[in-house]
Amino acid sequence: MIVLFTDFGADDIYVGQVKARLLQTAPAGTAIVDLLHGVPDFDAHAGAHLLSALHGRFPKGAVFFAVIDPGVGGERGAAVVEADGQWFVGPDNGLLSVVVARAKRTRHWRVRWRPDALSASFHGRDLFAPVAAGLAGGVLETDWLVPSDGLDVNYGAEDIARIVYIDHYGNAMTGLRSGNVPHQAAIEAVGRRLDWARVFSEVPTGSAFWYENSVGLVEIAVNQGNAATQLGLSVGDAVSIIGSP
């Protein structure tokens, strides 16, 4: 299974080109799953925390094609990581680093191979897709990768107290893992205090709250409403944990 995690946009010209490349190279029958193409544009830091929350929902052996790549065509490296039995391919700009920092066991490589036709701006299609397809097939030319000691850019394992993603309902996910925040605590964002609820249907329609979302993050939501619009939330906004009342 190859899992795509990008800021390419689900309705744009990029994902289809990547899939054509994957389909031409990966073994017949390899499933390609679009996890997210709406990672906040250019934001490898937010993406790194989202990827860390999401990858555990996929099986061992899955190959993650993880590409948010504002530095494409510049000096940033190209990395392959094996972390606790899953594989990750993408730019070495921090995007893979939170998964790495939280894994029990990792192995690292740098991508040495360059295709004959390498565009300046779309390494997702030209470089990372062939590598991901090779990994999914269990075969890569032996000289495509060189072992490395780790990533060049590392954000570390710690939570970040910021909004990292707003979904289409307007729910705002933070970089705080809910296991680290007691239910008695309130969350403050944009000057608003938000108390915990177990689930949407336990608060009145239109009320704002925080809850442990389905991927283990603290999330700010409004029952049957749009929290981002109603509260004025944006990706990058700081949040803080405040004591119980």
Add this chain to the structure above:
Amino acid sequence: MIVLFTDFGADDIYVGQVKARLLQTAPAGTAIVDLLHGVPDFDAHAGAHLLSALHGRFPKGAVFFAVIDPGVGGERGAAVVEADGQWFVGPDNGLLSVVVARAKRTRHWRVRWRPDALSASFHGRDLFAPVAAGLAGGVLETDWLVPSDGLDVNYGAEDIARIVYIDHYGNAMTGLRSGNVPHQAAIEAVGRRLDWARVFSEVPTGSAFWYENSVGLVEIAVNQGNAATQLGLSVGDAVSIIGSP
């Protein structure tokens, strides 16, 4: 074939997680088709009329994963329905009820099974996906389902005189089936009278009209324009059938 019909958003983190679960459980080669992830958010009633208009375009034996679930984590039931040879899995909140009310022959079950890891807010991934995958494979553990007499929430078979969906062109579909509205009739919405035309290319560019759309509903459109923006239409707006001139 498993057909997905949700309000999860096509470019969000939810559909990919559902697909990963389906792929791990359904028989190899099961096709997964995204019918719509843009059902109006939380609107099981509008969704019920859309699903009724659309399901006939898919083959017998298709399994519909139909999830608009604002009551997730609360008291609403989880239903499986067989209606005229197709299968439907989703929350018992009315979403499946228009298909049921219009079918010739239905059978009903309640989902008794609960997974060990059941999130409070994402039963689509944790509960409905495994059930849909089991149905697609023709095998479900015998104790997962219990027969039931029908659904708890029923909207009935009748048309609704409201806008139920606005597509990305700005065309506004109503809950009126075109077979119930004569071509001589006009439609009124937001105070505007709209006459019938057979198809877009038969009215001048920029003109508004109603027509029988490709799934059998009365639809308000503008030739090469955006009817929703131009006329100020929203999901939920009332429409009425008025006499011929």
Add this chain to the structure above:
Amino acid sequence: MIVLFTDFGADDIYVGQVKARLLQTAPAGTAIVDLLHGVPDFDAHAGAHLLSALHGRFPKGAVFFAVIDPGVGGERGAAVVEADGQWFVGPDNGLLSVVVARAKRTRHWRVRWRPDALSASFHGRDLFAPVAAGLAGGVLETDWLVPSDGLDVNYGAEDIARIVYIDHYGNAMTGLRSGNVPHQAAIEAVGRRLDWARVFSEVPTGSAFWYENSVGLVEIAVNQGNAATQLGLSVGDAVSIIGSP
């Protein structure tokens, strides 16, 4: 491989119905790839230049389902083209014509077959999908197609000096092929002069420039910003090539 290129929208009710039809008819294992469902609405001319830039990224033998169809239900023809080993199916409204004009070798047919159930407004599902599936399987009923001398509507092979697509980052692609524009030249759009850069990471954050994009078109962009919003660009805006300083 069947490649979909439409203005149907990725999150709308149309693509899923097309895929269901393709899956029921095409040989098992045929890959279906969404190239783009966000071609500017109704704009066969812009779409024709985009398709010409993109199709070369797909293998020989690929079948392109290319449908932007504002004239559906009217007099426009339905065409099948083989161009340099790839296949194209769609309305004869100019959409296929730039590919044709730039190909070395083409063969043309008109679609004579009409299905029993042909909606007035969705020939993508009812007419073009069965034809595309038949082509992908290498078999079509012999009386479905009749040879023709060429297309009815032709835009020609020349570049167009207009914006033909704006992606979700806000990058604006033109109908100018970058091989026809020297790096020393500047591009003018909406009164703004833009100089060339090789790639995003070579200009300061927030700066506007033009570059050769990954499909060979002149594209106007802002490093880590939204060029369309920042410069006020829209599809259809004229661009011009101005001399080097």
